[in-house]
Amino acid sequence: MPLFGKSHKSPADIVRTLKENLAILVKHDKKTDKASEEVSKCLVSMKEILYGSNDKEPHTETVAQLAQELYNSGLLITLVENLQLIDFEGKKDVCQIFNNILRRQIGTRSPTVEYFCSHQEVLFILLKGYETPQVALNCGIMLRECIRHEPLAKIVLQSDDFPNFFNYVEMSTFDIASDAFATFKDLLTRHKVLVAEHLEQNYDAVFADYEKLLNSENYVTKRQSLKLLGELLLDRHNFTVMTRYISKPENLKLMMNLLRDKSPNIQFEAFHVFKVFVANPNKTQPIVDILLKNQTKLIDFLNNFQKDRTDDEQFNDEKTYLIKQIRDLKKPAS
Amino acid sequence: MTEKMSCMTQNRLALNTVSCCLNTYSGLHFLSFLHGCPFTFCVCQRWVSEKLSVESLRDLELFGEQAQGLSHRNAHDDSQESLTSLPRRDTMGSYLPDSSSYELLAVIGRGLDELMTVNMARYRPSGEHVAIRRIDLEFCTNDMVNFLQGELHVSKLFHHPSILPYKSVFIAENELWVITPFMAYGSARDLICTHFSDGMNELTIAYILLGMLKALEYIHHMGYVHRSVKASHVLIAADGQVCMSGLRSIFSLIRHGQRARVVHDFPQYSVKVLPWLSPEVLQQNLQGYDSRSDIYSLGITACELANGHVPFKDMPATQMLLEKLNGTVPCLLDTTTIPPEELALKPSRSGADSGICEGPGAGGVRHSNGEPSSASSGHPYNRTFSPHFHAFVELCLQRDPEKRPSAATLAGHPFFKQIKRRPSEALPELLLPVSPITCSGNSQPQYSPSGVASLESGLSHLEVDDWDF
DSSP states (O other), X not given: OOSSSOOOOOHHXXXXXXXXXXXXXXXXXXXXXXXXXXXXXXXXXXXXXXXXXXXXXXXXXXHHHHHHHXXXXXXXXXXXHTGGGSOHHHHHHXXXXXXXXXXXXXXXXOHHHHHHHTOTHHHHHHHHGGGSHHXXXXXXXXXXXHXXXXXXXXXXXXXXXXXXHHHHTTOSSHHXXXXXXXXXXHHHHSSHHHXXXXXXXXXXXXXXXXXXXXXXXXXXXXXXXXXXXXXXXXXXXXXXXXXXXXXXXXXXXXXXXXXXXXXXXXXXXXXXXXXXXXXXXXXOHHHHHHHHHTHHHHHHHHHHTTTTOTTOHHHHHHHHHHHHXXXXXXOOOO | OHHHHHHHGGGSOOOOOOTTSSSSSTTOGGGGGXXXXXXXXXXXXXXXXXXXXXXXXXXXXXXTSOOOSOTTSOOOOOTTOOOOOSOOOOTTXXXXXXXXXXXXXXXXXEETTTTEXXXXXXXXXXXXXXXXXXXXXXXXXXXXXXXXXXXXXHXXXXXXXXXXXXXXXXXXTTEEEEEEEOOTTEEHHHHHHHTOTTOOOHHHHHHHHHHHHHHHHHHHHTTEEOOOOSGGGEEEOTTOOEEEOOGGGOEESEETTEEOSOBOOOOTTOGGGGGGSOHHHHHOOTTOXXXXXXXXXXXXXXXXXXXXXXXXXXXXXXXXXXXXXXXOOBOOOSTXXXXXXXXXXXXXXXXXXXXXXOOXXXXXXXXXXXXXXXXXXXXXXXXXXXXXXXXXXXXXXXXXXXXXOOHXXXXXXXXXXXXXXXXXXXXXXXXXXXXXXXXXXXXXXXXXXXXXXXXXXXXXXXXXXXXXX
16 A cells, blocks of 8 residues: 555566566675665565555456566566565565465466476475475465465475475474474365375375374374374275275274373374274284284273263264274184 | 364264164264275175265365354453563564473463463573463364464464564473563453453553554554454553454455455354454354454453443343444443433442443443442542543444444544653553562462373373283
């Protein structure tokens, strides 16, 4: 909201001015104060073109011009690359500009998505942003918006940088860690077919990393990753992955131990994974062996498990069902 | 507690117990899809493969986004979530995300339905005092945890001298720790409870409201609606700095690269905030609401600060809604608004305390809906607030949101002309005899790792030998 009249600069002018001043910031010249102010101003004007103002809707043609200028000049990516040089409010403006341009559609085409597909580096700059606290949340906001689009999600998911998420979600600064977890969760749940395929092909690597989250010292990491695991395994799309997961005795052992975690919430999440092992009609022999070895203990344990959840009919029915299943397990005819 | 639990399972797969199914397994819906796959399981025939959509049962609410529903549980009251302060400035201040860097001192407040404890603490590396909000996440549902994460996220995107900054946020055992500056006067609500039960004086209120307006101007300009404006969410530092807090219910109009003009979402966990919410928020109609609803809440807060209690407080929610929709407008209680017959009955405890003036056509005696003014002798009956103050409150509380001025406009209202000095010079003096909590006094450590202790006691009945692997 400009105080003294409107700035009638054209999109091309704004983009040029912004680019020049950003270059000054990058070079770290003496005049950075002035340039910084100029950058902020340009960002505000851009935002106004894209989002309109209180009394004005955005003008389609100007928006199209601006988008074109942003692609042609490469400024969209330069902004992301140099995000930490921009002031606090300017960083947020960049996010809003970025997200607005990203959602642009011409007919069924998403030009920005196409543009990013041929400029993939932008996705990895955003991902790397989690390592820099001053820009982490801004980058997270943009990255999450990117992965709503399947082609971009695919690039991130299948990249060598994807495993970095397993470190980001465990960072000690909780606001950044939880932002990273939100992105991680989106990546693994939003595009079902893509994810199922990826998990099948990279089962060993992904689940080796995932297991670290389940054993995390961080209460929230442990609780949320366990909950997400339950959701992933019980998603029909991930059927093959689930069968594989529930055939492995190590996984059953882990869940049985988590059933006895000191936190009732974690026990409860573990229950929802454990139940799949038991309910599986085609249990592998090692799984049957473990269940049989602990048959009496498991029945006792489940009988006393979270008894205060009396209102939760579904949970109690499932528990009864599991107890019955375990009781009915037969020793192999020897 | 049971309520919370059942909510936790809402997103779980249902295990249907209906006995209409003939075979013994069919009840296990959550696995029905296992058996819908003939290539894998030949037993599939025995399993009724109801197409029981796993998906439909699983409302995978995506954690980055606003969680839906469950709005009527678990109202949080942060009325005492007070206290926090020190010179602000270095907003990104580097406080280590590690509990061993903090020495917990006295408990100075509670909130969020007793889920949150606020401690004063000493930051070991520098010796300065901070406030720590500790929330035991073990007592929070998954939804609530997401909700809290949303708040932390937003707070990191705000940077304004009138908004309480979060200096560091981390997990310690099963607790969430939020480090904030130590605000030595606590919340405006605390001040009312402890010292100003009949309300504060007009100049003090002017300082507080102006601080709130500055925060709201920023919040609205950023495209957010606060949705939880009330006296308990205003904190005052030793130096008189006024800060807004309580960002838990904040809503962004800008999502996924688009700006919405109005909000339709009803704030979650907001039962305790109902008296402050505007008619259009409560009404939940298609027109939705926008930042002007915060202005209404500010008007209610002005009454709260002036009268010592919030209008509509003890009224059943439906009655309050009707009153608001019918245009009943709360007002400042003083000699100009309390009807003469009430004034005559000075020490009585009738309608005068309701804080509600006659709306158009409303008449007769209303039920008292606030604590009767107890302490300082008959205050409301012999004080007179300035016409500017009355006018300010009326502007805020207009039924039609369009008519309410913006935060920026209100900050220029003549009501604030009485402010001549900076808050740091004036407020501490105005708040006398209240003195800020000092850090030196009661510094016996009071940390009991309640979370962990309670967990362990809860475990006793679960003792089982180790599993045999």
